[in-house]
Amino acid sequence: MSSLKNGKLFIVSTPIGNLKDITQRAIDTLRSVEAVACEDTRRTGQLLSHLGFKKKLISYNDINAEIKVNLILSIIEKGLDIALVSDAGTPGISDPAYRLVKSAVEKEFEVLSIPGPSAVLGALVVSGFPLDKFVFExxxxxxxxxxxxxxxxxxxxxxxxxxxxxxxxxxxxxELIHEILGDREISVSREMTKLYEETVRGKVSDIIEKMKPVKPRGEYTVVI
Incomplete structure (x- = not known):
């Protein structure tokens, strides 16, 4: 198969807040590849600097994804490995990673996952809700x-x-959840793994009241 002569595409999870959450395997992979495709080159550059090394960075985001896919695939086709990262967490979740992965799979390139932090799973496991079946919207x-x-x-x-x-x-x-779905039990997490990480649980109406005097900060993950 073509994957024997081509390079590999590594889907590498990076910290969603706490830099200590990066795995040793992720560090080793980022250090070994030819280049790193990323949403924000400055942000990824800061992460690599923290890890103690530099790499060629390729901007890959919602705006330029269609253009950059062919560039990245051409590098892999030369037998060189590429790592794909998002700004935070696991690539492919609410970012354009799937386009590159789909194209790499169609070319029969080897695509490997380097798992790690994810706000989806982090918020889910602390919600107190059933984990056997869930849907991410x-x-x-x-x-x-x-x-x-x-x-x-x-x-x-x-x-x-x-x-x-x-x-x-x-x-x-x-407010829309309360209006349309009713006064359900929910869990709302923000700033996952960061200094001011917080999860509040309870009826939607109660959480709405708690948040009235608060100026929201950070990204939120809501579990219903």
Whole structure:
């Protein structure tokens, strides 16, 4: 197969806040590859600097993904390994990593996962909700009828639901959950693994009240 002569694509998870969470295998992989494809070259450069080495960085994000896919694949085709990282956590979750992975798979390149931190699983395991079946919906539409409809579609979902939300929209999301799904038990986590990590659990109405005087900060993960 072509994977015997081509390089490999490594999907490398990086810390979501606490730099101590990076695995030794991730460090070894990042050190060994020809280049690192990343969303933000400055942010990844800072991570590599913290780890004590430098690498060629290739910008790969939502804006330039279509253009950069061919460049990255051409490097792998020369027998050189590439690591793909996101700004934080596991690539492919709410970022454009899947496009590169799909293209690499279609070319029969070897794609390997270097697992590690993930806000999805981190928030899920501390929620106190069933873990045997769950669905990740990521970021819902930011406004309008599409936002309400996306929540309405979850009304009869029996699995545990996980959502991401930005700080400036979290209060609106909670209000819509209360309006459309009812006063359910939920868990809301923010700043996972960071100094001010916090998880609040309870009825949606109670959490809405708790958050009224608070200025939301950090990314939120909501578990329903």
């Amino acid at each position: 990521g970021f819902l539409p930011s406004k309008g009828a599409k936002r309400k409809k996306s929540i309405l579609l979850l009304k009869y979902e029996h699995r545990t639901i996980i959502l991401y939300e930005a700080p400036h929209r979290i209060k609106n999301l909670l």
